[in-house]
Amino acid sequence: MFAEILTIGDELLTGNTVDSNSAFIAQKLTEKGYWVKRKTTVGDDVEEIKSAVQEVLARKPEVLVISGGLGPTHDDVTMLAVAGALNRKLVLCEGCLERIKAFYRGLYEKGLIDDPELNDARRKMAYLPEGAVPLENTEGAAPGAYIEHGGVRIFVLPGMPREMRAMLEREVLPRLGERKFVQRKLLAEITDESKLAPILNETLKRFKVRIHSSPKGFGKYIGIIIFGESEEEIERAKALMEEMGVRFGEGW
Amino acid sequence: MFAEILTIGDELLTGNTVDSNSAFIAQKLTEKGYWVKRKTTVGDDVEEIKSAVQEVLARKPEVLVISGGLGPTHDDVTMLAVAGALNRKLVLCEGCLERIKAFYRGLYEKGLIDDPELNDARRKMAYLPEGAVPLENTEGAAPGAYIEHGGVRIFVLPGMPREMRAMLEREVLPRLGERKFVQRKLLAEITDESKLAPILNETLKRFKVRIHSSPKGFGKYIGIIIFGESEEEIERAKALMEEMGVRFGEGW
Structure with missing residues (x-):
């Protein structure tokens, strides 16, 4: 059972951040009995991400875990790129939008942000590739996505370590069976x-x-x-x- | 000016080691004005490394820095794989062999090892892809290699962080010009x-x-x-x- 990991973020390519996420994901996949054969890191660029995803798919691993680029800023383009790589549309996940709304309202009530309302940047996070199962983010705004495509189980997770780890433990690992190495x-x-x-x-x-x-x-x-x-x-x-x-x- | 980084080692794919090497290399290349577009990690496997190198070369970066898999053990196969990817032979570097011999003699004299003699495993490290310029390892036994191939400047460095950093600073960065970002x-x-x-x-x-x-x-x-x-x-x-x-x- 082979797996690959794709981490996304310019900060990983300038050395401003050490990619501890991929080590964490690798460890958990290894414990589940998966053999991680390759890790790839690309920047926040639609074409780069798209190419990388398509190259992974061509190698046909059982599992691909992607992390990073799900946030509200203009360079968070992972979902768009993944949808493009799979030739799927981005579609609104209504349940995700409700959760995002509630998340920002919660931050506002705690005095952490000035504006509780949804804007385009925040709304963007509710769009997932068509056919994706949303993955709950208990620690942040952006949902993840689980997509089965051509025999590959693709999990798209946030890049913030706290969010990624919680989503991996709660939403990804239980889907990978009972086996434990x-x-x-x-x-x-x-x-x-x-x-x-x-x-x-x-x-x-x-x-x-x-x-x-x-x-x-x-x-x-x-x-x-x-x-x-x-x-x-x-x-x-x-x-x-x-x-x-x-x-x-x-x-x- | 684009660059790519390829790190090699099973321990990076099981999460037993966090890949701080690639962050260090990325930071230094960025400071030299290079745009690191991709980082790839594969295991200690000749075919995997060979494929990864050939894929990087097809993307035609100006610089490719490879780190890991130069040691004496049976799973240190990076030079063999790089030679294969470039369709070059591995040839003995006489100067490297002398340095390796001196290195182990030094360890023996300090009481760190029991046997100062060259054996096949130690001798293996003196073989570099044909046409490569050896890069001095001031901190360990295995030399690195600098190869120009099809317009790509390839640097092959050890995986031990202390050895990699010293070789990058002394042997790689001075070859990348004066420019400083x-x-x-x-x-x-x-x-x-x-x-x-x-x-x-x-x-x-x-x-x-x-x-x-x-x-x-x-x-x-x-x-x-x-x-x-x-x-x-x-x-x-x-x-x-x-x-x-x-x-x-x-x-x-």
């Missing part, structure tokens, strides 16, 4: 890294796990992460590796 | 965001600047970043925006 981080002491590759390959062949390795401490240690559907499967994979001569230590 | 962050108070777009467009037309905006505080404020070749040009752009009715406050 666990991961175990281990530190392997190894003198010759070339001996590790055949051991990893044998382990991968025998058990339903994924294994990542990365060197630690100038190659004296190898950090190993084993992903699997259960602690027991991971334990069995670890036991085989030990049998084949890998010595695991504590810490990472 | 500056940026100014401003906070604009605005009641109707829709009034801002025409002001931004007029400013962009009259001055050689880039402007990014993002909402702050539920749309009451707009965070504005102006990029330009000089403080004076930015000051003139700011003055025009004020003339047209934007009120700038302190802080961001």
Whole structure:
């Protein structure tokens, strides 16, 4: 089960913001048993977003999570671009409009904004690609969208981390099934890294796990992460590796 | 002048590591006057990296900075994949091999590793795509590579942040010319965001600047970043925006 992540925002491309969103999304998708194969970041530009979405769709992942560019400002163009990429119209979501109205009224009543009324910028956020299921934003104004298109399940989320995280947890993950991957981080002491590759390959062949390795401490240690559907499967994979001569230590 | 960034590593796709490298590279390229149009992240997989590199090259940026996957372990396959993408052979860099040998001897003398000798894994790092200029790694073993290919200047850097940063500062940025962009962050108070777009467009037309905006505080404020070749040009752009009715406050 493959997934891709697309994050959107000029601030990510000027280095003014570190893209922690995509790491969070990647972690959650990995825990659900998805293999995130690629992350892409483009700016707040309709054509750039459109191209990126179409390229992802051509690679046919099971899931595509998009984050960023749902707000009221002129450079929030993600929904427009996604609709364009899917050759769908943007249509008004009446329920979303009501929620947006209530959201700004709430902010006004708390004294956070001067004007509670809907204007074009705020109204814009209620338009979703035709056929999309709106995703509730418990932390902000802009709804997200869930769209099934050509076998790809597309989730469009806000870019503000608090909003994105809440929507991912409440609206996205429950739609991705019950399966839960666990991961175990281990530190392997190894003198010759070339001996590790055949051991990893044998382990991968025998058990339903994924294994990542990365060197630690100038190659004296190898950090190993084993992903699997259960602690027991991971334990069995670890036991085989030990049998084949890998010595695991504590810490990472 | 467009640029792209490609970061490589499974740990970025499982959310175990936040990709701060690409933000750092983006910031430095932006300061040099490059417009980073896209960032891509793929795993430690020859075919994935190869595809990603070829897709970037087809978009013809002036500069492509690649980071990650240069180490000694079996999943460090970036140089192999880059060579494949460019249809070049991997060839031994004798000078690099000498440096790698000296590097491990140094670690051994400091008591950090048990074995100072070159083995296949360590020797692997001395192979670069044919025609590449080696880039010195002052902080680690693996050299980087600078390759001109079809009008694209490609820089291949390590993934360890300390090594990547040093190589970027010492080996990459000096090759990107003298030009230096500056940026100014401003906070604009605005009641109707829709009034801002025409002001931004007029400013962009009259001055050689880039402007990014993002909402702050539920749309009451707009965070504005102006990029330009000089403080004076930015000051003139700011003055025009004020003339047209934007009120700038302190802080961001």
